[in-house]
Amino acid sequence: MTELIEQHFYSSYLPDSANEQIRQAIQLQFPQGSDFKLGTVEFERYRTIRKGLEAIQQNRLFNDSARFKTIYLGTDSRRGLYPFTLPPSSQPTEHPDAFVRINARINSLFLQVVPGDTSVAMQQLNALQSAISPADFQLCTAKISLRPSNRKRPFDWDIRTVSFSNIVFNPAQTKALLRYDMYCGGNCGFGEILLVEKVNGNWQIKQAEQLWIS
Template sequence: MRLVLYLLLFICAGCTPAATFRLCPNLHTDPTKRLYNDIVTELIEQRFYNVYLPEKDQKVFQKHYLEVDHLVANVADAEWHEWQSAHFQNKLFGDTSHFQTLYLNTSPANNSLDLAELPDQFTALSPQSAIVALINRLATNRSQAALDSLNRVQSRMRPSEFQLCTARLQPADTEQQRQAQGVGTLTLSRVVFSDDQEQAILSFSWHCGPRCGFGEVLLVEQVAGRWRIKQAIQTWIS
């Protein structure tokens, strides 16, 4: 029976309608806030382990991967996951009664919520690293200033300013509140724009428990008027 089911998965993978995530309106006119809003939406819906979904939807993913008998995800798994993720995102869209709460840290004094854990000095980065390549490409002749921005917590955009359609953001006040009520805490760096304002880099950290989280440096770019993640460089994971 399991073999038959797997054959059906492979056969139907090619005929499954394309899965698309609904776009939440982004009414910000400030370029930096537009970027933050688009990128945080993508992080929440596609990068943070499905934690924004109601528990019953998360269990569908857990059940699927408990039942498969291979260790590495195959093409059928990936296509099923993409379709199911978009299906759940569409179903949750605008349903505030089922939104999960995430916290946004905007305090530079909160050392427990570090960003990408990069060194303070640009010369301390490996010359061959992908991060150095990004900084040199987007911020020629201002490499140290760019690194300083990646190491600084942004406070320009508050949680109440985000226009989200599948989750809610609250201020990261105390660790006790976050553990009791939310599913994780996000910290964003300042943004480093390219000269033409079409690409940018920023860093972030995501903490979802005592030994759960990761940090990355992102290259983002404008696609059809919306900001999208083009490259993610992971710098730490717990």
């Protein structure tokens, strides 16, 4: 969870003052109207610079619990997960379209964990993992709480909420797939599928591919 928060949640866990400093630094580096399209050189430069700026703010935040933001854990089956369908496996990784290449990489993740029939795995990856609680996580740059159950509407995602799927392991239980949806209010949200691998007894994210974004 810490790895997700610090590397995949787009600095949303940082205090507003830290994000404002990052915004100002980015404005100095890039002129107005810069092209940040996926796959461009300018996009890669922007991502590298932003990651460096976020790392500086992250180090300042480390274990300073008074400045931690809260991320809520979604376990309500009424909301569930964003529907996911495995893309066709015939798409080439060298295709000129970036989204086609992403689909090809998603298929490669499945081949590493589920080399045979994927139907059971897909059921698990579309099923909400509800038997988890904040006590299962130890964080050093954010707080985590259960999403309040007294919300007026079960589909009201105006607070930052992350939901996880069930986990799919390979036969040796050294690699696994899982996915998550992150909702951050209004039309703000995204989801990824993760390949995690057990390294020296610890599970680490080895690859992440975007499934959707709003």
